[in-house]
Amino acid sequence: MAKILIIEDDKLLSDAYKLILEKHGHKVVVAHNGKKGLEKAALHKPKIILLDLLMPEMDGIEFLEAYRSKNSLKGVAIVVLSNLGDEKKVEKAIKLGAYKYIVKAHAKPDELSLIVNHLVGKDLARTRK
């Protein structure tokens, strides 16, 4: 079980991801833009952040930059939720320390929970020197 923050502006999708992850026993917090995401990250200290890239207010890349400036990425895994055709942005997010990405139009519920479980099981602090 892990504390997970979902930052995604499409409420239908964040609801679905929340439902899937809660069913697998995780504690889930949701924010609908990068700015709210930063606030909730500071408050809840999630181990895993599912991050959408295109959002109003503060997008995923801006969130990553702001988050990194205040927090260490040690022990935190950021998984990018991307869309078809977002390859350039995904590349940038990975350079900024995102751990893995999921293409939303292809995402399978089991895959989502598998990735999360895998990340929980992994000693992130050790792999991220």
Added chain:
Amino acid sequence: MLDLSELLKELQDSTLRAVQEKAKTEALFASMGEGAIATDEHGVIYRINKTALNILGLTEKRALGKWFPDIVVAVTQANTVVPPIDRPITRAFLSGRTISERTYYRTRKDPRLPVFVTVSPILQNGKPIGAVETFRDITQEHQVDRMKSEFISIASHQLRTPLSAINTYSRMLYDGYAGDLLEKQKDFMQIILLSIDRMNDLITTLLDISRIETGQLQINPSSVDYNAIINSITKEFDQVAVDKKIKLSVDLPSEPLMITADPLLLKEVFSNLLSNAIKYTPPKGTISVALSKKGKNVILKVSDTGYGIPKESQSNMFSKFFRAGNVMQKETFGTGLGLYMVKLIANSIGGKVWFESRENTGSTFYFSVPITASDDKLSTKIDEFLQT
């Protein structure tokens, strides 16, 4: 018997007629609405009309007596200079055929003016003794095309948002997040999921195409083993071929075949050719894939024993959204974008794609790509050709 004065009169008449004919031809050339340039067999300009001078921002004095590719510089979409060997004028000389295509000219006012050119070689006893190029400014058509591509790009981006929700909730239903499904309900869900995958593929293709068409495609060449690319893609399609009882054979050189090219684009081309071959070959057919070096190029060959392409459809095979008449009834799913995409990729990386096909016998597609990304020696080859 003719007397001398009659002979003289006849000579005068025919000289007059020749002068008049020449004046007519010159007036015709000068007053053409399209730019027109005539060169000799070496590509040296000996006539250029007003429209051409206006479009290019040249004076007659600057153009006459100059080598055509020097004075009229063609550039690619990415604004790199087109080497003389790839210019239509050269290809018209080499093939003895009329060549038409879209390209860009570097003019005084515009560093990348879209133009449509047609070059016809002037042949005498089958040998080129010169060429005439006509061209026109297609800025407007170009803008309309661009707007169309941008529209497709925006529409595809917008389509992805609802599709992501459809995908997630459908998969949740299928996986039992809302309770167990009956067998029949699962069957229906499977059809929905398959259609979502197809929709995803279609949107990805449309996005890729609009990216190439609007010049936003990034080409990242690196040194890659072409054999490995073919092997990995073939593996992906193995199961589909087995399911359809199609024999898939691959003939690759024994040594790694290193080339400098963008691996993603090579994969895209081969996936398209192979998936088409599988799609349009009936069960128990054979598909063979081969890779071989030929001069400075590597040629990929994908042959099948499929439905083939009817003669009347062959000239349109690389057109956007085109599907051959005979397969429309057999295979309902197909976008008519695959080969168009292959052609676009070939054009952007200096490659070529072509095919041979007979209806009800099969098709063979060829894709050739230079071993090295750019080869300056090629342009010297044509220089030599033009100097001789």
